[in-house]
Amino acid sequence: MQQNNLMKAREEKYKSRIRVLEALASGKIHVAAEPVHQMKMEKEKFEEKRQLLEEDLTKLTKDKESVTRLTKDKEDMARLLNDKEDIIRLMKEKEEMARLMKEKEDTVSLKKGKDGDRNQSADEHIAKPIMYKDELISLMKEKENYKITIMKLKLELEAMKSSCEKSHSLLETKSEDVLNLLKDKENSGNIISQLRQELAAARRSHETYIQDLKTTALQENRDFEQRIKEVELKLEDSTKRGRYLEELLESRIKTWERKEIMLNQFVGVQMQNIQDLRLSSVSIRHEIQNCQKRWSEELSGLGKSLKILANASEKYHATLEENRKLFNEVQELKGNIRVFCRIRPFLPNEDHKSSTTEITGDNGELILANPTKIGKEGNKLFKFNKVLGPTTSQDEVFKDIQPLVRSVLDGYNVCIFAYGQTGSGKTYTMTGPEDATEEELGVNFRALNDLFLISRNRGDTFNYEVSVQMIEIYNEQIHDLLGSNGSEKNLGILNSSRPNGLAVPDATLHPVNSTTDVIELMRTGLGNRSVGATALNERSSRSHSVVTVHVQGVDLKTGATLRGALHLVDLAGSERVDRSAVAGDRLKEAQHINKSLSALGDVIFSLSQKTSHVPYRNSKLTQVLQSSLGGHAKTLMFVQINPDVSSYAESLSTLRFAERVSGVELGAAKANKEGKDIREFKEQLSLLKDKIAKKDEEINQLQTHSPRVKTGKRVDSLLKHSSSSPGISSLGSKIQHRRTASGGKAMGLISRAGSDADNFSEISDRHSETSSMQSVDDIQQQREITVLSKLPEDEMGSNSADPELASFGYADSEGRLSDISDSGISMGTETDGSISSMIDFALFPEQEKIASTWKEQENAPNTPKDRLPKVTTRVQKATTPKTAPSSSVWPKSRDSTPRSSASASTRRSTITQATSSPRTLNTPKRWN
Numbered sequence: 001m002q003q004n005n006l007m008k009a010r011e012e013k014y015k016s017r018i019r020v021l022e023a024l025a026s027g028k029i030h031v032a033a034e035p036v037h038q039m040k041m042e043k044e045k046f047e048e049k050r051q052l053l054e055e056d057l058t059k060l061t062k063d064k065e066s067v068t069r070l071t072k073d074k075e076d077m078a079r080l081l082n083d084k085e086d087i088i089r090l091m092k093e094k095e096e097m098a099r100l101m102k103e104k105e106d107t108v109s110l111k112k113g114k115d116g117d118r119n120q121s122a123d124e125h126i127a128k129p130i131m132y133k134d135e136l137i138s139l140m141k142e143k144e145n146y147k148i149t150i151m152k153l154k155l156e157l158e159a160m161k162s163s164c165e166k167s168h169s170l171l172e173t174k175s176e177d178v179l180n181l182l183k184d185k186e187n188s189g190n191i192i193s194q195l196r197q198e199l200a201a202a203r204r205s206h207e208t209y210i211q212d213l214k215t216t217a218l219q220e221n222r223d224f225e226q227r228i229k230e231v232e233l234k235l236e237d238s239t240k241r242g243r244y245l246e247e248l249l250e251s252r253i254k255t256w257e258r259k260e261i262m263l264n265q266f267v268g269v270q271m272q273n274i275q276d277l278r279l280s281s282v283s284i285r286h287e288i289q290n291c292q293k294r295w296s297e298e299l300s301g302l303g304k305s306l307k308i309l310a311n312a313s314e315k316y317h318a319t320l321e322e323n324r325k326l327f328n329e330v331q332e333l334k335g336n337i338r339v340f341c342r343i344r345p346f347l348p349n350e351d352h353k354s355s356t357t358e359i360t361g362d363n364g365e366l367i368l369a370n371p372t373k374i375g376k377e378g379n380k381l382f383k384f385n386k387v388l389g390p391t392t393s394q395d396e397v398f399k400d401i402q403p404l405v406r407s408v409l410d411g412y413n414v415c416i417f418a419y420g421q422t423g424s425g426k427t428y429t430m431t432g433p434e435d436a437t438e439e440e441l442g443v444n445f446r447a448l449n450d451l452f453l454i455s456r457n458r459g460d461t462f463n464y465e466v467s468v469q470m471i472e473i474y475n476e477q478i479h480d481l482l483g484s485n486g487s488e489k490n491l492g493i494l495n496s497s498r499p500n501g502l503a504v505p506d507a508t509l510h511p512v513n514s515t516t517d518v519i520e521l522m523r524t525g526l527g528n529r530s531v532g533a534t535a536l537n538e539r540s541s542r543s544h545s546v547v548t549v550h551v552q553g554v555d556l557k558t559g560a561t562l563r564g565a566l567h568l569v570d571l572a573g574s575e576r577v578d579r580s581a582v583a584g585d586r587l588k589e590a591q592h593i594n595k596s597l598s599a600l601g602d603v604i605f606s607l608s609q610k611t612s613h614v615p616y617r618n619s620k621l622t623q624v625l626q627s628s629l630g631g632h633a634k635t636l637m638f639v640q641i642n643p644d645v646s647s648y649a650e651s652l653s654t655l656r657f658a659e660r661v662s663g664v665e666l667g668a669a670k671a672n673k674e675g676k677d678i679r680e681f682k683e684q685l686s687l688l689k690d691k692i693a694k695k696d697e698e699i700n701q702l703q704t705h706s707p708r709v710k711t712g713k714r715v716d717s718l719l720k721h722s723s724s725s726p727g728i729s730s731l732g733s734k735i736q737h738r739r740t741a742s743g744g745k746a747m748g749l750i751s752r753a754g755s756d757a758d759n760f761s762e763i764s765d766r767h768s769e770t771s772s773m774q775s776v777d778d779i780q781q782q783r784e785i786t787v788l789s790k791l792p793e794d795e796m797g798s799n800s801a802d803p804e805l806a807s808f809g810y811a812d813s814e815g816r817l818s819d820i821s822d823s824g825i826s827m828g829t830e831t832d833g834s835i836s837s838m839i840d841f842a843l844f845p846e847q848e849k850i851a852s853t854w855k856e857q858e859n860a861p862n863t864p865k866d867r868l869p870k871v872t873t874r875v876q877k878a879t880t881p882k883t884a885p886s887s888s889v890w891p892k893s894r895d896s897t898p899r900s901s902a903s904a905s906t907r908r909s910t911i912t913q914a915t916s917s918p919r920t921l922n923t924p925k926r927w928n
């Protein structure tokens with residue numbers, strides 16, 4: 001406890017010391033500020049510290065006293081220990097005494113024995129026992145005393161023992177205390193020495209601190225004195241300035257007073273003004289309120305009129321929409337060629353910055369910007385049925401033409417062709433890119449798939465048969481892309497009015513039943529085309545590919561048949577070819593492309609002008625598409641545009657062409673529907689026609705041997721121009737051949753030209769019902785004869801390999817040329833009173849009756865031989881008034897007119913003398 005208290009006291013002391021030191025440390029900061037006060041504080045603290053130290057000292061002294069007391073206790077203890085030792089020694093002595101007593105007793109007993117002996121001897125010696133008795137009694141007494149003393153000693157010893165034990169235990173505790181005290185003392189000694197050291201150190205530091213304080217105080221005093229001097233100086237200055245400022249203030253106050261007076265006067269005036277302004281503002285407010293009222297009235301009026309306008313605009317849009325629909329319906333009724341313009345996106349390798357095209361909305365308008373002209377001046381607006389932007393997907397494209405494609409199943413002929421320069425996306429639209437994904441598949445695949453789908457859906461009511469032909473027209477030669485021999489064979493064209501409606505009957509017709517069949521076929525076809533492409537140097541872009549889907553449907557209820565054909569045409573690139581830049585095969589290809597595209601243009605133009613003669617036969621392409629372009633078909637053209645600036649010229653020419661095409665009215669489309677009876681009747685008719693053809697041949701043979709015909713020069717020439725009559729045509733050709741055999745060089749050339757593959761068309765024409773009376777091939781041959789007859793024989797020989805090319809007008813180097821002008825062709829246009837119809841009259845009695853009046857007038861003979869001169873006369877009659885229009889709308893080529901007239905005159909003089917009607921031949925024209 002004591003020790004704990006001691007420790008607590010020390011702790012308190014140290015804490016107080018720390019506080020003092022902290023107070024000193026904190027006080028030190030303020031020393032500089034209040035040195036005197038601080039010093040007093042310091043002194044007080046120091047006093048406190050001193051008192052504490054004194055208290056410590058008194059405590060220590062007390063400790064010392066207690067230590068001294070303890071030392072005394074210790075000494076007592078030592079004394080007690082000595083006592084104890086004495087007691088022990090006494091005990092030992094007592095034991096010694098006891099031992100001695102024992103020895104004495106023993107001696108006594110021995111003495112007693114001796115006494116017995118002595119008694120015996122007493123007898124002997126009677127005096128001796130009495131002496132010994134006394135001695136014994138004294139000894140006994142002594143013994144008794146000893147016993148008492150021993151008892152006393154024993155008691156004393158026990159008391160001593162107990163006290164000794166007590167003092168031993170006390171001693172033990174004391175000794176422990178002493179040890180503790182000694183330790184404490186040692187510790188206290190240490191602490192005291194430590195405290196002394198600390199005290200000395202504190203004294204030293206305090207002294208130094210006091211010393212420092214003194215020096216700082218001195219320094220501060222000096223600084224204070226310095227500052228006081230400075231402050232005194234400043235005070236002097238400020239007093240001076242104060243005086244100056246007072247003076248200044250006074251003068252200013254005076255000025256301000258003056259100004260105040262002025263200001264008051266001014267304020268008075270201003271107040272007056274404000275009053276005036278208030279009055280005027282009140283009047284203005286009134287005015288504004290009036291204005292606001294008027295405006296709100298006007299605004300509400302405007303709102304009403306705006307509402308009316310909005311309603312009107314809504315109605316206007318609805319009307320516009322209706323107009324558009326009506327326009328489309330009108331176009332549908334008129335049978336206009338639909339034109340969809342598709343703009344290809346920029347390809348990864350192209351500069352994406354500058355596009356020449358801009359789509360203005362969803363109304364089919366397209367602006368083509370001339371890159372050389374800035375602003376609206378260079379813009380040209382075109383309008384089509386639809387404009388498909390670069391982001392339009394293949395599916396969206398097909399959705400737009402789907403109804404058209406589906407109408408094939410209702411017996412319509414549909415033709416979809418893609419026109420545009422190379423690389424503008426024709427093949428992409430029609431077929432899709434190479435390795436196309438399902439989304440990228442083109443119109444061909446989608447159309448066939450759709451046809452299958454619908455035909456399957458109509459399975460309950462109709463039985464459809466779908467078959468596909470795929471041909472390629474390259475250098476005016478037709479190749480079958482689905483044939484087993486690849487595309488090598490050159491095929492001929494038949495007029496599509498044959499019962500099966502096939503334009504190219506020799507091209508393989510593949511029946512297809514499923515989408516897989518179609519994909520297989522397309523692959524084969526494209527494979528054959530691409531094989532050609534490698535061999536013939538990008539032939540794909542230099543040939544037209546035509547996929548024809550023939551659909552024949554039988555109505556399961558009525559037995560009526562429907563026959564529809566869908567032509568999907570990927571045309572060759574339409575770009576202009578600068579002839580100086582190409583030669584050889586390329587030149588030939590370009591010329592053929594130009595020729596066929598020009599022919600297509602001519603046909604479209606003729607259709608748009610509704611001329612009686614349409615020059616289908618000017619190219620293989622138009623011949624193949626004849627039934628789809630003119631025969632009440634639905635026709636759609638995709639105009640493909642490359643948006644790049646470099647293609648501006650081509651785009652302009654393409655769009656102009658497309659614009660003209662969009663104006664073409666083909667007449668309302670008609671479905672090829674036939675009742676069962678009609679079909680049978682038509683089949684009979686075609687059989688009869690075949691018979692007639694055979695009969696005609698027989699007649700020809702007879703006529704060949706007839707002397708009248710051999711010498712009949714007039715008949716010969718007339719026959720030449722009545723070639724559309726089957727019998728007469730063949731007769732004419734025979735006569736020509738005969739003349740060739742007997743004639744000169746020119747005739748030889750005729751023969752060669754006649755042997756050209758194109759003559760297939762001529763021969764086939766004999767089976768035609770409605771073809772023109774004078775075929776284009778005839779005119780071509782005549783031109784060849786005319787032109788080539790002027791050439792030296794060797795030159796003719798070199799050109800004779802390709803008579804078509806030899807006659808192909810190259811005068812215009814930049815444009816597509818049609819070497820056979822529309823005006824030239826139309827000199828022998830077909831009429832309703834054509835020879836074939838006359839023959840029909842003769843063969844079918846009913847018709848003959850109808851025409852009896854005419855026959856009577858003409859006094860028509862009944863035999864074919866007799867009929868012939870009548871026929872020719874009729875031809876002359878029919879032909880003469882239908883002179884070709886003397887002025888074509890198409891620009892004539894620079895050198896064409898003289899050549900044409902020359903050739904016409906030459907032709908008249910050398911070959912034909914039969915026709916005297918004025919003709920204009922070979923006016924080349926250009927579609928651009």
Ligand SMILES: Nc1ncnc2c1ncn2[C@@H]1O[C@H](COP(=O)(O)OP(=O)(O)OP(=O)(O)O)[C@@H](O)[C@H]1O
Binds near residue numbers: 426
């Ligand atoms: N709408 C389109 N979206 C994406 N790529 C297109 C599109 N149209 C065309 N292309 C790409 O442009 C390139 C040229 O297209 P494509 O071969 O169809 O042109 P083309 O007019 O048929 O050429 P050619 O006359 O040589 O046959 C191809 O790489 C094709 O994938």
